[in-house]
Amino acid sequence: MNDQTDVLAGIEYRMSPTAQEALDQFLNVHPDMQAVHDQPWDVSDPKLFGNEKVHAIFREMRAKAPVNKATGTPQGDYWNITTVKNIQHVEALPKIFASAFEKGGMVIQDSTPQAKAEGRGKTFIAMDAPDHTLRRRAVAPAFTPAEMVRLTDLVRSRTVEVLENLPRGEQFNWHKLVSVDLTTKMLATLFDFPWEHRDALPFWSDWQSDLALGATPELEKLRHDIMIEMGTCMYKLWEQRLNAPPAPDLLSRLIHSEEMPEMDMMEFMANMSLLIVGGNDTTRNTMSGIADAFDRFPQERAKLDADPSLIPNAVQECIRFVTPVAHMRRTAQEDYELDGHLIKKGDKVILWYKSANRDESVFDEPDVLKVDRENARRHVAFGYGVHRCVGARLAEMQLRILIEEMIRLGVRPRVTGKVERLNNVFINGFSNVEVTLDPA
Ligand code: HEM
Known part of the structure; x- marks a missing residue:
């Protein structure tokens, strides 16, 4: 643990409105955003994900045209890639299907010119080799099997404490009391982030990962201001860790890594943002999805009661079932024929993990949770290839x-x-x- 003086004391940062509040307000003012667009297989409308209607659209795509192009949508033209086989095919060709920020980036929404000019979003998930390889190397040691063993007892004791203190016999929000609390504590531990300020981590994370928020200049500005506040806090921590001996926390590892001299401050901040979102939203929503799924499939949780040795497989099945990251994007660097379709140089290619993890050619009865599913590990929720989630082991251990x-x-x-x-x-x-x- 680092010096416990509160380096963030006196720094002003806001904790509201939440990203969800801002988005709800935006949807009220711009009801047209809620319409399903004319293009039948445009799934870029965020509401399709909130009401889960997107699953029916993906099912139709997989049956009729697993690779197809949506045109004239609010997110421009883009290719829908919807099956395990095709996603792995694309991800295995990182030179042809690039992730780099300046070539298009990693999400369906194009960066605003201002964000591009400022280099916002230039994180290693949105880089290609050799830059990507170098940066990934700096954080990977924080997620080795040995590190997971080091963290196990702490994660277990925090989990037990949270579960034992839950109310019995009265209704509560599992998402808030279990999922947000546990993942926030884990993230604060990973960064050795000042404990009393830890609630800022999920707040910042939500503001980064809600893509619809970039839809108007006002929301973009609010998000920008919140990111500046986050940057100010991170800068303080950076100063503190730079002047302290190397420690096993992620911040210190990054700062004292051989790769750090390659990064400017903007990139350092962007990588911190990536790790905050990566470590927060994903595991947290899987935890909530587990409560929801066990309720919908009570016979599956009963199988675990009867045979706890199924739990590691159940973790993979729950990750498949929830698929917390719905998509990643690539941009074609040359013409390429995929499954009989010509993807042209410059085209936007969306890898829908949410669809592939329900791919009926791989998963029998994909809409059903089966904790003893033999091939649960074939899911692509962590992606595939050189960008495959670097935090996967940590997420699996927590779950x-x-x-x-x-x-x-x-x-x-x-x-x-x-x-x-x-x-x-x-x-x-x-x-x-x-x-x-x-009741107990
Ligand atoms: C259930 C939990 C998680 C899921 C489903 C998930 C999913 C993903 C996905 C889909 C990618 C992109 C992969 C690709 O493009 O092929 C990714 C990358 C990444 N994830 Fe995770 N993630 C999870 C947990 C975590 C955790 C706990 C952390 C860190 C604390 C983390 C940090 C990252 C980072 C840094 C990358 C970028 C890797 C790279 O570009 O080389 N993730 N994750």
Whole structure:
């Protein structure tokens, strides 16, 4: 642990409005955003994800045209790639299908000219070799099997504490009391982030990952201001860690890495943002999805009660079922024929993990949760190839411990109220999962 003086004391940063509040307000003012567009297979409308109607559209695409081009949409023209085979094919060719920020980036929404000029979003997930390789090397040591062993006891004790303190016999929001709390604490531990300020981490993360928020200059400005506040805090921490001996936290690792001299301050900030979003939204929403899925498939959780050795496989199946990252984007660097379709140089290519993880040619009854599914590990929720999620082991460890402790402590959430999903085309997530636990 680093010096415990509060380096963030006195720095002003806001904690509202939340990204969801800002988006809801925006949708009220711009109801046209809520329409499903004329183009039948344009799935860029965030509402299709909030109400899960997108699954029916993806099913139709997989059956009729697993590779197809949506044209004239609010996100321009783009290719829909919807199956495991084709996603892996594209991701195995990073020289042809690039991730680099300046070539198009990693999400369906194009960067604004201002963001491009400022280099915002220039993180290693949005870079190609050799830059990507170099940066990834700097953070990868934080996620080795040995590091996971080092963190296991801490993650378990925090998980137990959270589960044991849940209300019994009364309704509560699992998303807030379990998923947000646990992942925020994990992230604060990973960064050795000042504990009393840790709630800022999910707030910043939400503001970065909600793509629809870039839809107007006002929202873009608000997001920009919030990112500046985050940058100010990160700068303070950077100064602190730079002047302290190297430590195992992610910030210190990055700052003291051989690669750090290659990065300017903007890039350092962007990489911190990437790790905050990567470590936060994804695992958190899987935790909420687990409560929802176990309620919808009670026989599956009963299988775990009867045979806890199924838990590691159940983790993979839950990640497949929830698929917290709905898509990533690539941009073609040359003409390429995929599955009989000519993708032209410069075309935007969207890899829909949300669809591929329901690919019926790979997964039997894909819309059903099966904790003993033999090929659950074939999911592509972590991506594939050189960009495959660097934090996958950490996420798997957190989720495994959560399920193990739920089974051991008899924590069986029953959905007794609302389940609200995010209207978000990138992060497939929840804002509310109202559950009740039986009295102890
Ligand atoms: C269930 C949890 C998670 C899921 C489903 C997930 C999913 C993904 C996906 C789809 C990608 C892009 C892969 C590609 O383009 O092929 C990615 C990359 C990344 N993830 Fe995760 N992630 C999770 C948890 C985490 C955690 C816990 C962290 C860190 C604390 C993290 C950090 C990153 C980073 C830094 C990258 C960029 C890797 C690169 O470009 O080389 N993720 N993740």
